[in-house]
Amino acid sequence: MPDPIQRLADELGDAFTAEPSALQRARTDRSGWVSDSAPSGIVMARGIDDVQAALRIAAEHRMPVVPRGAATGLAGGAAAVHGELVVDVSGMDRILQIAPDDELAVVEPGVINADLDAALAPHGLWFAPDPASKDISTIGGNIATNAGGLLCAKYGVTREAVLGLKVVLAGGRVLRTGHRTVKGVTGYDLTSLFVGSEGTLGVIVEATVRTLPRPSGAPTTLVGFFSGVRQAAAASAAITAARLRPALCELLDAASLEAITAYLGEDGGLVHEPIGGGASGASLIVQFDDADAGARAAEAAALVRGAGGTVRLSSDVEEAERLLALRRAFHPALAAQGEVLIEDVAVPRSRLADMFEQIERIEREYEVRIPTVAHAADGNLHPNFVHRGPEVPDVIWRAAGDLFTTALRLGGTLTGEHGVGVLKRRWLREELGDDSYDLQREVKAVFDPFGILNPGKVFA
């Protein structure tokens, strides 16, 4: 048998590349994690046939396969090493069907999240999953990681938007899962099993996704300014307790506000006044999108004041965009300061203030700064570590480890929406426990008996 690289080049022609700069790029994703070496080849799949051929040849040679899309992942899940074959589906980017009467769309995995949403808008439809990366991340990647975002407390995570999948299995067979219907209970929910499986069970080559009617009214946006995160978290909890159901509720701590202010400038066009109370300040950005958004926002404003906050309220769409731009400026603001390790713990909503308190403890104990933003309505926090140089310093890993075990102790999880990839695999067994961990590996073996689908990811 000729070597696999030769066979891939022969059978896949132009779709196969071993061009060094392309191979180098495939060592990393947006997490900043870089693998030890470059993969041995890349299939730039033009369609399902290419993916099938790649997986057939790879299986025959027991060559590991790393599925890859736009590589915007934050856990190293799409990074490959020497000996591995990257199957890049970012070029499979056609919207195959929009079925307005069925409120669904059928897409190839490389379709950019925001592009699908734009294509749905003329039909009054909406693709609700909204990871912060939605302008650059693909639907396939969103599904592979069960991506979250800002709207999940009200509108659900990516899983809720996936009706069915077409997947190429190890060896090249095509599996269809799920339905074109909202309901369907024939057999096991393999669709959900693939959602969030991070490329370890198969390569997603098509998705049937559920769409929602676009919210009709103009949203009302509220920004609360507080003296500290405890007050902001209390206001968020009060809004939850009043059952006001905001579409989003973002909490920014003092270090985050400081970074954003440094990045945008206090009079940089977006910020018309200092957005926090200085080093100990915190801010809450809340948006309501129901028909009675104004009334809900007014009620929320009273709760924000009750928690000691001051309020800016707006039902102007452009003003709302400006306020949300503050939140979106967070990651660029940190990236301007150095390399960023973005963490992603989630805790039960009621433990949000406790988690912030623990983050302050970890900052003191390890003498590191941890600017943190939170999707407050669903208890998902993104504590960030900024460092210099390509290697994450050991003290940051130790602080992150403390962060993870603390989140678990508070009843939470070590990753709310970014996935395990390589960066969190060493803590996975601790969260799942031995029984679940071992069963999950057995489930993987059903789909991947030779262990060649994204090996070393998720499971250590």
Next chain:
Amino acid sequence: MPDPIQRLADELGDAFTAEPSALQRARTDRSGWVSDSAPSGIVMARGIDDVQAALRIAAEHRMPVVPRGAATGLAGGAAAVHGELVVDVSGMDRILQIAPDDELAVVEPGVINADLDAALAPHGLWFAPDPASKDISTIGGNIATNAGGLLCAKYGVTREAVLGLKVVLAGGRVLRTGHRTVKGVTGYDLTSLFVGSEGTLGVIVEATVRTLPRPSGAPTTLVGFFSGVRQAAAASAAITAARLRPALCELLDAASLEAITAYLGEDGGLVHEPIGGGASGASLIVQFDDADAGARAAEAAALVRGAGGTVRLSSDVEEAERLLALRRAFHPALAAQGEVLIEDVAVPRSRLADMFEQIERIEREYEVRIPTVAHAADGNLHPNFVHRGPEVPDVIWRAAGDLFTTALRLGGTLTGEHGVGVLKRRWLREELGDDSYDLQREVKAVFDPFGILNPGKVFA
């Protein structure tokens, strides 16, 4: 080793019974399907320990186990035969925790759906899954079948309400899945794998369920009267296309209206005027529960009239209850006429009218009456066959088979919300295809290597 019955009696004491009338009851559920013989024993579990002991002893003797709750299932999934051990968890009916700040509840599997909802109401919270059986069915059973209901197009099926599970596996080990958080992507989604698995992977002994804020406004209810199902289906499609997002949208065909009228009487207190247009009539019951429910209902009323219907509109809560009572009277009305086989196909919403047309064809071809109601907004139809005597006549099975293959041909599924159980297992492979069917059996084998968990259910 003593025989398993003796061991169960010894170890479980009062929780074990082989009392003949109890064994006889366990031969059936609400589907009307009755197994050939009675099971060999029943464990009336008082807690997790009992379930663990039962599954440990059963595994040691390779004795098949049939999990059972309130036995309101409609596919024969909880019916047992000679040689099998029933593990009845209906007595495990405690609400273990309501956490209003986290908008979740932790329940034992035997908690009645409506009881949980009632307990949540004082907190402004709501358990959204609403199978028609909610007053008598258990949360555990709802989860085991991924039960649907009237509100699913807007509020999702049971799966969307389950955050995590505690499951006793074959052999007696306890597995925890999922999270207490809204988000969480550590490893595979085993929670969703258990949802809808119909007792074939383990026995659910605890569930952490997500709750929603109760809709705040008074709903507005619309009843449309049409000359036929085509017009009613067109009105439903127009309401979907206008993105009005009703909470529920129920379609009743002429035979259904006739049965309800016969049951309630035209002046029986609930019905103040004939509710249909006679033998060829059809009705649509639509409810809006957003803050602008009245405006949405008015828009829907115009669409109903545009489709040739006449409209009754009400924002009175009691009137709404009376109108919905018509729909709820459907099953009792049929049951008053004889034995009922309730079917449960789903098709893409856009094929609803086509499916009704096919049902009329099947009625003519097999010379049977098929009164049908549909959750129109999600394309889920319940065609019903009424017959005399305990055995389903062969002609009805042939008509049902035609119904299933027709639904599949229209892009649908043979069960939207009732499950496969024993009644639909012979068609499952046709819907799933060989690859998916075989993979699902391999997944089962991971959790149930001896094949003793609800054998013969789902998979033939």
